[in-house]
Amino acid sequence: MSPEALPTPVTKAGQEGLDALLARPSEALIGLDFDGTLAPIVADPELARAHPEALAALAALAPKVAAVAVITGRPAEVAVRNGGFADVPGLEHLVVLGHYGAERWDARSGEISAPAPHPGVAGVRGELPELLERLGASQGTWIEEKGRAVAVHTRRAADPQATLDLLREPLTGLAGRHGLIVEPGRLVLELRPPGMDKGVALTEFAREIGAGSVLYGGDDLGDLPAYSAVDRLRADGTPGLLVCSGSDEVTELRDRADLVVDGPEGVVHLLGALADRLGRGAP
């Protein structure tokens, strides 16, 4: 198979991040979101799976870099299952940071560590169905039970965006009354505990492994804190590359990214191209 072509970042900072990754891969941290980045978006989150070529690309790249971490809003256990990340040769050191970093799964041990559940989630869970009913949220709006959080999805509603807009304020009020926050995403409003986000998760993990460069790839609003974390790392002297898994649904990342690729397909090609380049002896 011919090697994948490596795309060129459109910013100087991004090019410096890529150059650092290629020059010193053993110091590089690769952080990747799951839904919309490694897994194509589908109407039923239960059916979301990693892109068919994602595991092979990750397994080719992971042994060549310091670490690969999947940083996701999903419960870690769900991401590991839907991603097929367990027991993959080449991914023996993979880390999955679930619930925006509140949970951590290590491939090495197969164990998940997590803090105590936030009591507000039970309160929200109890009130949510009646609130949705009262608001007349259209048919197709449904609640995803996430254990440490609940998410209200509108992708299957007759008018997904209008339904999301209708729910935003009341759900923010409900979350606030129970000490939770609303995390908006692609046709979803998640009510979850505060205090952790993907930026904190990425920064802490980069510090833990002593990363000398960071690539972060995401597609959704929940990935913006990780983008900001890479900006801060760059300001402190750690080169970074911001990758956007492009879609028509979210444009905020596209505007800040160093490199926009075509959805999970493009992400997988990028990972493959990096593995190819490093395999041939970079830069």
Ligand SMILES: O=P(O)(O)OC[C@H]1O[C@H](O[C@H]2O[C@H](CO)[C@@H](O)[C@H](O)[C@H]2O)[C@H](O)[C@@H](O)[C@@H]1O
């Ligand atoms: O941080 P992520 O890995 O991107 O997870 C964020 C949310 O992803 C899931 O919802 C999204 O993907 C679904 C499956 O493709 C799609 O149906 C939905 O519209 C998207 O918003 C997941 O269900 C949420 O719990 C995550 O918070």
